[in-house]
Amino acid sequence: MDCQNGGFVEAVIMRYDSSLGKYNGKPRPGGPRSTLCISSQVGCKMGCNFCATGTMGFKSNLSSGEIVEQLVHASRLSNIRNVVFMGMGEPLNNYAALVEAVRIMTGLPFQVSPKRITVSTVGIVHAINKFHSDLPGLNLAVSLHAPVQDVRCQIMPAARAFPLEKLMNALKEYQKNSQQKIFIEYIMLDGVNDEEQHAHQLGKLLETFQVVVNLIPFNPIGSVSQFRTSSDDKVSSFQKILRGSYNIRTTVRKQMGQDISGACGQLVVNLPDKISAKSTPPVTDIEDLCIR
Numbered sequence: 001m002d003c004q005n006g007g008f009v010e011a012v013i014m015r016y017d018s019s020l021g022k023y024n025g026k027p028r029p030g031g032p033r034s035t036l037c038i039s040s041q042v043g044c045k046m047g048c049n050f051c052a053t054g055t056m057g058f059k060s061n062l063s064s065g066e067i068v069e070q071l072v073h074a075s076r077l078s079n080i081r082n083v084v085f086m087g088m089g090e091p092l093n094n095y096a097a098l099v100e101a102v103r104i105m106t107g108l109p110f111q112v113s114p115k116r117i118t119v120s121t122v123g124i125v126h127a128i129n130k131f132h133s134d135l136p137g138l139n140l141a142v143s144l145h146a147p148v149q150d151v152r153c154q155i156m157p158a159a160r161a162f163p164l165e166k167l168m169n170a171l172k173e174y175q176k177n178s179q180q181k182i183f184i185e186y187i188m189l190d191g192v193n194d195e196e197q198h199a200h201q202l203g204k205l206l207e208t209f210q211v212v213v214n215l216i217p218f219n220p221i222g223s224v225s226q227f228r229t230s231s232d233d234k235v236s237s238f239q240k241i242l243r244g245s246y247n248i249r250t251t252v253r254k255q256m257g258q259d260i261s262g263a264c265g266q267l268v269v270n271l272p273d274k275i276s277a278k279s280t281p282p283v284t285d286i287e288d289l290c291i292r
Ligand code: SF4
Pocket: 044, 045, 046, 047, 048, 051, 052, 053, 054, 087, 088, 089, 090, 122, 265
């Protein structure tokens, strides 16, 4: 989508069938779903080392109208049930436009239920402190990606400004006020944050919270990347430790969108490659868990 100031952003529609597979040995409820992954900025100033958008640098904030416009375009192509702010940009760094856009989306004519909207952040502490009072009922997803400050700083430069201890205190206060579970996103980087010790550190950090941890296999960006994808075995043992030793609900994100560079951390404007893109297979994802 082109913006008023000449920039471009991407939004991704994810279509899947939530009734596929089983949960607790029983057929899953639901059926065909569409989730819209929305952008809030052109580029991003957070500079996460594993993210394609971060390589663009920050260009500009979207207006609330430009954020809502992505829903308008997507609604013409698909029946959008869930909206996730996990596209380009850090939504809590464009806070006023985010709040206004969400208020429009939840009103007429869109009437998207707040519990079907998820905002993902790297952990902008001062914005988390007011998130629940400004946008009650929305889901908060936190890109934690490491259980200790030094590893977090290594892969997410923004973590220096928002130390882990301050972030966890803000999340504790948020959960106390909202009584909502928090979604924790954790990208699995081979040899960086995917060892057993990291799983135990993460388990201890989160064991007093109501959370759902979503382990995200790393999507390589371009042919050169300083990170490698964790093996399936490592992802599986990491999940087992969180579930078995700490009783933390832990999912592994199914991969989708790599063929159009539209998967997590791959949104970067590169139009010619994407125009000829194919559609992707149905999957289930974190958004199904937002239904309380
Ligand atoms: S992961 Fe999110 S916050 Fe980090 S650089 Fe990419 S878009 Fe920005």
